[in-house]
Amino acid sequence: MxxxxxxxxxxxxxxxxxxxxxxxxxxxxxxxxxxxxxxxxxxxxxxxxxxxxxxxxxxxxxxxxxxxxxxxxxxxxxxxxxxxxxxxxxxxxxxxxxxVSSPYFVGHMTGAMPFFMVHLQTIVAALNQNVVKVETSKVVSIVEKETLAKIHRLIFKLDDGFYNAHIQSPSTSLGGFVEDGTLANLTALWVARDRLLAPRDGFEGVEREGVPAAYKEYGIDRLVVIVSQLGHYSLRKSGGVLGIGNQNVLPVPVDRHNKIDVNRLRALLDDLRANEPKTRVLALVGIAGATETGTVDPLERLADIAQERGIHFHVDAAWGGPTLFSEKYRHVLSGIERADSVTIDGHKQFYMPMTCGMVYFKDPNAMDAIAYHSNYVARPGSVDLGIRSLAGSRPSTALILHGALKVMGQRGYALLIDHGIDLAREFALEIQRRPNFQLLTPPELNILTYRYCPANVQEWLDAANCEERRRITIRLNRGNMLLQRRQREHGKSFVSRTTLRRPEQRGGDMVVLRSVLMNPMTTIGILKEILDEQEAMARGELAKAFTV
Ligand SMILES: Cc1ncc(COP(=O)(O)O)c(C=O)c1O
Incomplete structure (x- = not known):
């Protein structure tokens, strides 16, 4: 028994x-x-x-x-x-x-955690608090508010007076814990939509009356969200869910550093203003750590543009946010403090267990736009966190972050961030040193992309005309796809793969190998082994695939 x-x-x-x-x-x-x-x-x-x-x-x-x-x-x-x-x-x-905790697993934004996270997670499960309301969480909701204030301060750096006023205020919110980065982005755009199409005389707001009524009231026929072509696809999902249409999430091309092309952005905004008077911009999104390349948009310049034109400025720092801990690299995110809203994921570079999304708003009243009340929970004036949250019942994930911040300290997280970025730079040099590899996107944070391309093929590519270049690229794309798959199947190490957009005249879309260096146990020696294995496969069992 x-x-x-x-x-x-x-x-x-x-x-x-x-x-x-x-x-x-x-x-x-x-x-x-x-x-x-x-x-x-x-x-x-x-x-x-x-x-x-x-x-x-x-x-x-x-x-x-x-x-x-x-x-x-x-x-x-x-x-x-x-x-x-x-x-x-x-x-x-x-x-x-x-x-995913193997130091040879360097392909995704999911990786090793400090072991204490398992203990904290176990306690969260054992307590089984539901932070939708204070009646099922009590002090845990209060700890969540404190945790939100700590990260809000890391991002926006407001003064003591501000945090004293809002840290435990039942009537304001500095942000919210959500399931993941996708829902953090959705929540940011949801708030931005509801603030733009707010209630006014004779109109009860988009949340209550719906998108068609709001468009009619505000005399518009289209809302758009603008982000670089490297924007995470959760933004398109949000466009769908919020009823603005995912085709209205407009991608702006990137420059040669994989950052949003600010001139193209300005041209797009000017064009919309001149030719589409009934189109309004719901939000301009800057990326702080693009999923595919790890690059960071020029946040200061985006903040200027958003400010000039009165647009909600959202920063998707799901990946890059914790770079703010690093004295050495935090300047890369300069301008994030000017955002209206920011997404950060705990299960990425806070090294927390799956999952923990967070969204922050500079204005502590911003989330009022999405407040809901009911008779038995989330009563007006209560501390119930379910009032301003897409989710109803949800776990006390904040307890994990609250504990982790104490165990790690700013410096502990900074060491992790610095290790990842320093290692990525060293790895980039190693790739460049090897004649049969090409570094494609150098690391700004701890993500880089490259591909296997035999030295003689690189020479042909340089001399090739447009058509030949396309043909060779297609061949290399297939070779790198097989290489990534073969290495994964082999089971010792893992890098991921993605396709970067590139103009036809430069060979067209390009399949690249992608490394995400977040595991502090990963060393340059391990990365060299991974390259060695790739080279051995490309010269051996996959040699035919790389013959052009
Ligand atoms: C920049 C960025 N934003 C948002 C997300 C979505 O996060 P999640 O997978 O937690 O929903 C990701 C995930 O990779 C991301 O890289």
Missing amino acids: NEAGGTRRGGLVATPETLRRVFVMRENDSARETLVKYMEQILFGLQDFLRRHVGITEEVPIKELSSRYMDSTISLEPEKRLAEVITGLIKEIAPHAVN
């Missing part, structure tokens, strides 16, 4: 008694020992497993894994004891999940 299962003829069975035991912590010492053993198994068994397997994942294809999970029935009686479930997770699931 165990947990939800009693035993009957060797099998397990659910009874009121066994159910009671699942819910109530048993008090005798042997039961406590059992629980502690399970926790140890989870906390250390999994960790030990990951430590032993530096590789990324076992070499079992997705198709075969799918065939192992084909049972759509739920067994009537309990199937397994908790110990068996935990062992199964460690032995059967973990090896086929992705070991």
